Amino acid sequence: GAVVSQHPSRVICKSGTSVKIECRSLDFQATTMFWYRQFPKQSLMLMATSNEGSKATYEQGVEKDKFLINHASLTLSTLTVTSAHPEDSSFYICSATLAGSYEQYFGPGTRLTVT
Amino acid sequence: GIQVEQSPPDLILQEGANSTLRCNFSDSVNNLQWFHQNPWGQLINLFYIPSGTKQNGRLSATTVATERYSLLYISSSQTTDSGVYFCAVRPSGGSNYKLTFGKGTLLTVNP
Numbered sequence: 001g002a003v004v005s006q007h008p009s010r011v012i013c014k015s016g017t018s019v020k021i022e023c024r025s026l027d028f029q030a031t032t033m034f035w036y037r038q039f040p041k042q043s044l045m046l047m048a049t050s051n052e053g054s055k056a057t058y059e060q061g062v063e064k065d066k067f068l069i070n071h072a073s074l075t076l077s078t079l080t081v082t083s084a085h086p087e088d089s090s091f092y093i094c095s096a097t098l099a100g101s102y103e104q105y106f107g108p109g110t111r112l113t114v115t
Numbered sequence: 116g117i118q119v120e121q122s123p124p125d126l127i128l129q130e131g132a133n134s135t136l137r138c139n140f141s142d143s144v145n146n147l148q149w150f151h152q153n154p155w156g157q158l159i160n161l162f163y164i165p166s167g168t169k170q171n172g173r174l175s176a177t178t179v180a181t182e183r184y185s186l187l188y189i190s191s192s193q194t195t196d197s198g199v200y201f202c203a204v205r206p207s208g209g210s211n212y213k214l215t216f217g218k219g220t221l222l223t224v225n226p
Contacts, residue, residue, distance in 0.1 A: 032212055038156075043201065043216045057211070091156055097212055102146035102165075102205055104214055106158035 003027050004096050006107035013084055014115055020080045021110045023094030029074035030096035034104065035067075038091040050077045084114040117142045117206045121217035128192050128224050136187040136220045138202030146205035146214065147178050149187050153198050161187070161200075192224045 003026040013019045023033055032051055036044040048058045048069050056069035066088075068080040077096075081088055091111050095104040118141040128134055138147070149161040162169050162176040164185065169176050173192075178185040189196055199221050203214040 034213060043218045044158075044203075046213055046215075049211055049213055093156070093158065095158075095214075102212055103148065103160075103163040104203075104212070105160060106150070109156040109158075111156070 002098065002105040004030075004094065004105050004107040006094055006110050008110060009108060010111040010113075012113045012115060015085055016083055018080055018082045019084060019112060020078055021092055021094075021112075023077045023079070023096070023107055025075045025096045025105075028096075028098050030077075031074065031099045032097045033071060033077040034095045035069060035077075035079050036093045036095065038093060038109075044093060047079075081112065084112070086114045088112065089114045117144070117204060117215050119202060119204055119215055119217035121200075121202055121220050123220060124218065125221045126223070128222070130192060130194060130224055130226050132192050132224075133188070133190045134192060134222070136189070136200050136202075136222075138185040138187070138204075138217055140183050140185075140202075140204045143180065143183070143207040144204040145207045146203075146212075147185055148203050148214065149176055149185070150201045150203065151196075151198050152201060152219070158201070189222075192222075194224050194226055197222055197224045 007022045035047045048056045050056045050071040058064045071077040093109040095106045120139045150158045166180040173190045175188045199219040201219045203216045
């Protein structure tokens with residue numbers, strides 16, 4: 001149980017375009033989802049916390065207008081990278097928690113390359 | 116914010132050897148998780164262990180919350196154990212559920 005999926009697993013887009021990444025909890029309802037970013041050989045850095053039906057909470061230094069997060073249902077959160085630039089190329093990972101639990105379950109990640 | 120330090124940063128083992136990875140944290144926590152990140156980037160949940168001891172096959176973990184550290188033991192290591200091991204914590208008393216990650220330990224198990 002507690003499986004989280006992400007789609008797509010990898011995406012290449014051109015500079016200036018937008019790309020959407022989906023995060024789904026497959027077998028549970030996730031009241032809270034998280035979006036992380038990981039650069040090569042580095043640790044995970046939290047970008048934002050997403051609660052179903054409310055606005056996301058962004059970490060300091062993360063541009064909310066550039067990284068749009070929508071958490072429309074208890075099983076789906078989306079991250080849209082708007083007007084992508086090469087420096088946005090990274091590995092994006094989402095996670096989710098079950099109601100009443102602190103434990104986080106992670107998706108397989110999405111590798112974004114902006115050319 | 117809370118600080119999380121993992122040691123060693125790198126570890127090279129021969130297959131069959133045992134190892135201990137350490138995670139120190141600077142404040143009290145009510146969530147501590149150990150993960151293994153495989154070569155494809157997937158984070159595998161190993162343990163949810165804010166306190167106490169757990170075992171799962173060749174892996175076990177102990178968290179001594181009062182002394183603010185956790186240990187991950189890997190016995191009879193296999194080449195498939197290679198990858199990065201992360202410790203992540205959530206401080207007690209916080210109003211959200213977010214985790215803070217350590218920098219990880221890169222484990223290489225040679226045949």
